[in-house]
Amino acid sequence: MANEFLKGNAVVGQSGGPTAAINATLAGVIRGFFKYGQGHTIYGMRNGMEGFLEERLVNLNERFAKESDIELLEHTPAAALGSCRKKLPAVEGNEDYYEKVFELFRKYDIRYFFYIGGNDSMDTVAKLSAYSKKNDYEMRFVGVPKTIDNDLMGTDHTPGFGSAAKYVAVTMSEIIRDCAVYTKPAVTIVEIMGRDAGWLTASAAIGRVVNGVEPDLLYLPERNFSMEEFLEDVKAKLEEKPNVVVAVSEGIHFADGRYVGEGQQSGVADVFGHKYLAGTGKMLENTVKEQLGCKVRSVELNISQRCAAHLLSKVDIEESVRVGKAAAKAATEGASRIMMTTDRISTEPYVSEVGMADVQDIANQIKHVYDEFINERGNHVTDECCRYLLPLIMGEIQPKYEGGLPVHIII
């Protein structure tokens, strides 16, 4: 009984910060439900649960009647259905809220719920699953991960991370070339996304095992940051070479927990006399300038890390589509209250497969960069780390261009 197809429709939503691959996963879910949904409708909810509660739904069978549109969706950055940052209330004591949600499920004859997102989205899946048990309307809830931070438990890595990592690794190799043109001593500090987990910053070093090109120093939030040691490290590197490139995670913090970029004033004021808060890179830039007196600049890679669909990892996109498709298959075959995972079978050669994990074990946890991936001094990653990350950035995709610009699809 539990493994049978539940007659009814599906709804899919996207939540949390956009990535370059979240639409590839959406494309996978759509393809999957077209294949396994026995002709039922799959709705897209606009702006995640926020839009679902307002019944802002789009019929994806109609919108994606053309295969070429699904292909475009695979290479369109950011959440095509729109996103939200909404954490559902606790089930206990908020039964009214959940009853309203289930009324809508009933109204649209929805039996399958797919939610593509990070940690908070898995929390949504967990809560809806929990409420569903108390309820006589049978449904299946499946979470599909995405996050450039790669910080979800239970999966080897997350869809979206590989493309972000490729963006970081490629951009880093170009910045290193750019920095190498002058002979005057200079320090370049590159700030990379990742508040709690340093996976994306670690990716800046992948070049080491490919062509030997990597930043000279690299700092992760997994280790306490010491300004003294940092300045010692930079000084030592400047004695070896004129151009020192440093990768830092936005989330690095001191031993007492304060973020390096937190509450720090840059010490300069704008034309109106307003002082402003500096970011992590800016703060380090100012400190190096003050303490070492050499030329220094900081570069914040910023939101291109998560939306640069012009530079996708083929492995990432293929896995992102696959995991979405597998979600539809699993749900129609009876699975519920799960998050789809990507399991690594081997690194050399790289082989992965789709798996599942209990969504309760995933939500509200953080997967940090493994201890053995960080060197003893805490100022770089190990070779093992680079070899582990490398397969995830393999392969290139040339998206469709028209008039010199990439073609994105708007739902």
Added chain:
Amino acid sequence: MANEFLKGNAVVGQSGGPTAAINATLAGVIRGFFKYGQGHTIYGMRNGMEGFLEERLVNLNERFAKESDIELLEHTPAAALGSCRKKLPAVEGNEDYYEKVFELFRKYDIRYFFYIGGNDSMDTVAKLSAYSKKNDYEMRFVGVPKTIDNDLMGTDHTPGFGSAAKYVAVTMSEIIRDCAVYTKPAVTIVEIMGRDAGWLTASAAIGRVVNGVEPDLLYLPERNFSMEEFLEDVKAKLEEKPNVVVAVSEGIHFADGRYVGEGQQSGVADVFGHKYLAGTGKMLENTVKEQLGCKVRSVELNISQRCAAHLLSKVDIEESVRVGKAAAKAATEGASRIMMTTDRISTEPYVSEVGMADVQDIANQIKHVYDEFINERGNHVTDECCRYLLPLIMGEIQPKYEGGLPVHIII
């Protein structure tokens, strides 16, 4: 006599800020001298005139014996020979300096001097040409332009600009997608390079004539910036839509000449007296936050604008190679004291050809965005501007990748 081949070697150098296409031009000069140099040697000077005076030369006939290496050079970002920021002293009163340079020309039997760079590099070509006239050692001096700023006179546009413009236009289209996912009112300010000329910032709007995707507002250094009008503009846009995206040039300034970003940086000037700007976007972010109270962030596109060789304009790279090749041909046929130009024959269909201009007319001038390309309010560019810029970003190049990363050549 003047049109004959001057028996002797050549030297080529790169100067000023790197671009994604400056090595394509170097590849063109190398190809050209291989073809027209009658078997003579072409040397590369490391770090421009700085390295030449230290005799840091590399034999390019040997280094580029393999055609595949020249092809890699075409897609390698930043100056492969290294660069410098050196302005030569006035000829008058510094004859000793120039005599030392010419001693080296004699020592290496150099009769052809190619210098790839921007405004200051054309000044170098002009000064060496001027000194050469007083001298009994016949030589030919040819400047080949490069600058992402597109601010050189005498040429329709400069090699390197098209790829930077493509980077800006593509990244802008991705940022606009990223911004569109939430429903909460938010302003995103994107700061784009260009201290004196707004060509690169203008490129953010090219999407208008391709797919209708462009920033909502756009401010150039060609117009005085009014904070009041800016806040009015943003407010008006926020009434139309929740996500407002603004493109600003780093060089925007108030009517009294003060840069908007001034004071956000140390105020230190570079060796040419150019003030270095870093905080224009940050300053506007703070002002919008304070005055309008909505969610706001700033994004600085930073150095990827000039070194993102993973995202090249095919038209730009082809023109960059062509102009380098033509420089070698022109010099060996007798031209000197010139800068190679790219002349636009027609926009639709786009046709361009190589030309030449007297280098004296180029140096130390700035080509601003044309008046008719800026709208009346001074808060956007015209359709004509977009149509003018569009051909320069046309076509894609997929550079060579190995191990998930682009292959760059090191000379």
